Amino acid sequence: MSLAMNLQEKQRAAIIRMLNLNNGRSSKNESSLMTSLADEGEEDWGEEWKVLIYDLHCRDIISPLFNVGSLRKQGVTLHMLLDSAREAISDVPAVYFVSADEAAIELLAADAAKNLYSGMHLNFCSKLSRTLMEDLARKTLASRSVHNISKVYDQYLDFVTLEPNVFSIGFPECYRLYSSPSTPDREIEAAMRRVAFGLFSVVATLGVVPIIRAAPGGPGEMVARQLHSMISDHLGSPTTPFFRSQSHSNQESLSALVRPLLVLMDRNADLVTPLHHNSTYQALVDDTLSHHLNRVKFTTEGKEKSYDLDKSADRFFKEYAGKPFPEAIEANGKELQEVSAKEAELRSKASPTGEENSDVSAPPASQKSGEDLLSTIDSLPQILERKKALEAHTNILQAVMSKVAEREIPHFFELEQEMVSTQRADKAKLAALLSAKDKGTIRDKLRVLGVYLLATDASSTDLEEMKGKLNEAYPEDPAQPELVDGIKAIEYLRRQRSLQHLPVGGQVDAQPETKNREANTGAFLSFIGTQATGLLTKARDQVANLLVRNKKVYLSRVVENLCEQKPGSEDDTYLYLDPKAKKLDPLVAKASRGAASFQQVIAFVIGGGCYSEYQNLQDLAAPSNVSARQIIYGCTELQNAETFLMQLESLSK
Numbered sequence: 001m002s003l004a005m006n007l008q009e010k011q012r013a014a015i016i017r018m019l020n021l022n023n024g025r026s027s028k029n030e031s032s033l034m035t036s037l038a039d040e041g042e043e044d045w046g047e048e049w050k051v052l053i054y055d056l057h058c059r060d061i062i063s064p065l066f067n068v069g070s071l072r073k074q075g076v077t078l079h080m081l082l083d084s085a086r087e088a089i090s091d092v093p094a095v096y097f098v099s100a101d102e103a104a105i106e107l108l109a110a111d112a113a114k115n116l117y118s119g120m121h122l123n124f125c126s127k128l129s130r131t132l133m134e135d136l137a138r139k140t141l142a143s144r145s146v147h148n149i150s151k152v153y154d155q156y157l158d159f160v161t162l163e164p165n166v167f168s169i170g171f172p173e174c175y176r177l178y179s180s181p182s183t184p185d186r187e188i189e190a191a192m193r194r195v196a197f198g199l200f201s202v203v204a205t206l207g208v209v210p211i212i213r214a215a216p217g218g219p220g221e222m223v224a225r226q227l228h229s230m231i232s233d234h235l236g237s238p239t240t241p242f243f244r245s246q247s248h249s250n251q252e253s254l255s256a257l258v259r260p261l262l263v264l265m266d267r268n269a270d271l272v273t274p275l276h277h278n279s280t281y282q283a284l285v286d287d288t289l290s291h292h293l294n295r296v297k298f299t300t301e302g303k304e305k306s307y308d309l310d311k312s313a314d315r316f317f318k319e320y321a322g323k324p325f326p327e328a329i330e331a332n333g334k335e336l337q338e339v340s341a342k343e344a345e346l347r348s349k350a351s352p353t354g355e356e357n358s359d360v361s362a363p364p365a366s367q368k369s370g371e372d373l374l375s376t377i378d379s380l381p382q383i384l385e386r387k388k389a390l391e392a393h394t395n396i397l398q399a400v401m402s403k404v405a406e407r408e409i410p411h412f413f414e415l416e417q418e419m420v421s422t423q424r425a426d427k428a429k430l431a432a433l434l435s436a437k438d439k440g441t442i443r444d445k446l447r448v449l450g451v452y453l454l455a456t457d458a459s460s461t462d463l464e465e466m467k468g469k470l471n472e473a474y475p476e477d478p479a480q481p482e483l484v485d486g487i488k489a490i491e492y493l494r495r496q497r498s499l500q501h502l503p504v505g506g507q508v509d510a511q512p513e514t515k516n517r518e519a520n521t522g523a524f525l526s527f528i529g530t531q532a533t534g535l536l537t538k539a540r541d542q543v544a545n546l547l548v549r550n551k552k553v554y555l556s557r558v559v560e561n562l563c564e565q566k567p568g569s570e571d572d573t574y575l576y577l578d579p580k581a582k583k584l585d586p587l588v589a590k591a592s593r594g595a596a597s598f599q600q601v602i603a604f605v606i607g608g609g610c611y612s613e614y615q616n617l618q619d620l621a622a623p624s625n626v627s628a629r630q631i632i633y634g635c636t637e638l639q640n641a642e643t644f645l646m647q648l649e650s651l652s653k
Helices: 007-019 032-037 056-062 068-073 102-114 130-142 174-179 185-206 218-234 241-246 281-288 315-320 325-350 365-407 409-422 427-435 442-455 460-472 481-500 518-531 534-547 554-564 611-620 641-652
Strands: 050-054 076-081 094-098 120-124 149-154 160-163 166-168 211-214 261-266 290-292 295-300 303-308 575-577 600-606 630-635
Touching: 007 056, 007 094, 007 160, 007 185, 050 056, 056 094, 068 076, 094 102, 102 120, 102 130, 174 185, 174 641, 185 218, 185 241, 185 600, 211 218, 218 241, 218 261, 218 575, 218 600, 261 554, 281 315, 281 325, 281 365, 281 409, 281 611, 295 365, 303 365, 315 325, 315 365, 325 365, 365 409, 409 427, 409 442, 427 442, 427 460, 442 460, 442 481, 442 641, 460 481, 481 641, 554 600, 554 611, 611 630
Parallel strands: 050 076, 050 094, 094 120, 120 149, 166 630, 211 261, 261 600, 600 630
Antiparallel strands: 160 166, 211 575, 290 295, 295 303
């Protein structure tokens, strides 16, 4: 029997404990040296109000979990950046949530010396090293301010949860760092250690001990071995109670039924997916609009708009984020019409009609009117709130559709889908798309060229021919930096394919939807009426082409093969590391692992992930799937194709 893992709720609960001065949490998790130094000034804080101080990294951790109102419910009256100018508030304690680095230690010691708050409750998102802890102790002792520090905690919360099943460790440009031949080995080792610490925070927050699988060699193995060592060292440790219920026992079965599988993948294993154009609502939002930490921003009719996309509070987005874009359009139009009709009905009930009630058995008209009014008062606010949320999605869908039409994204999506599915390319169609200056941006063309290179057996001659077509599209400025840098990025991919024999990242089963939704799309465009632009009208004929869905991208296939322990698959070659069995050979025979299929999975990509990859995994985990399972998706950073292309361009230089 397995229990569902909700990483977002686990992290939120841990931060709530932190905001409440860690009351109820075991003091054994405190950094012992600072606690002993601060004994004289230690108090059992019980204040309701406090201030929150964080650095940029920890602000990103908190932002998707708490808004201003929810922070205030936890007694947080002010929240400020650690490096900002702050005035003293001597009668209020301060909760600090910061990274465990030298810069934070300097600023914390300076705050203690200034005696800004009635007490400083220091919380580090990852483990504070003994060196930094001693440095803080020396500085506060020198300024005679050690009494200002009440508590010091290692929180092990060094990751960002955007949804219950999505997290990032907030490590930008990790792919560029470990892929660059100029990066010193010690920097790569430090980077992989940072990734391992982030993953340790995740499993510690969940309180689970996973079975770790990773391809031998490369970043995956480096992280897997470090994480395996970290978890093994902490099992049964009295100072870190995260795995208390998971302590090692020689008699304990390695049954996969009650333990999750952690799959580590290097981004180089699939370079197609992050370049492929998208078809789902959430992925298109991330591809076409400004989207960061669940907040989307765009400009329409000269006005800037911004909305929070939170699946825990937004029923429509929870249901349609991973659906094909036309389905989201259709559903939004239909639901908005229904809720508008319901609003009109409720408002009419609230208005006196003046009609007589001829049914003598019915209650008096005044009584009935009163009951209707009370029902309306109860129902109308909910209806209006739902309508407001749907109208927000109408605006977002309109903004996305404008970009879809402006860039003619369906042309790129269709061609890429065909190349990935068949591993062949219609060269004439590709050449026409690359040379048509009015179709897509330069980066759209670079993406389809990258997919062509990686997903088919294109030769060097074929690639040169297509690069020539791309250059022909911009004859007036052949030295245009964006195009020149982009071509270099494609050359980098060509060298990678040649040197590393990269697997085709596609090999998907194309499954087109047969239902014709063109009429519904047209109805949506008609519904928004005066807001519609020429671009939206143009999009009506294109958007239906986004109905084709990818099935089983590379990571999804690997996850399925490892969960089912399929013979002749990655299960035969991937490392097998069990933190509970320290002496178990990493390539231990399958017979000793047990035959049970894993029902809980954490799939993590080193080098950056994307929403289309996440949604593909969720399709694999869908309740309608025969082998339905829970899959948590994580990565060093969530990035769109443009951000990934910029890393490739940087590597090409």
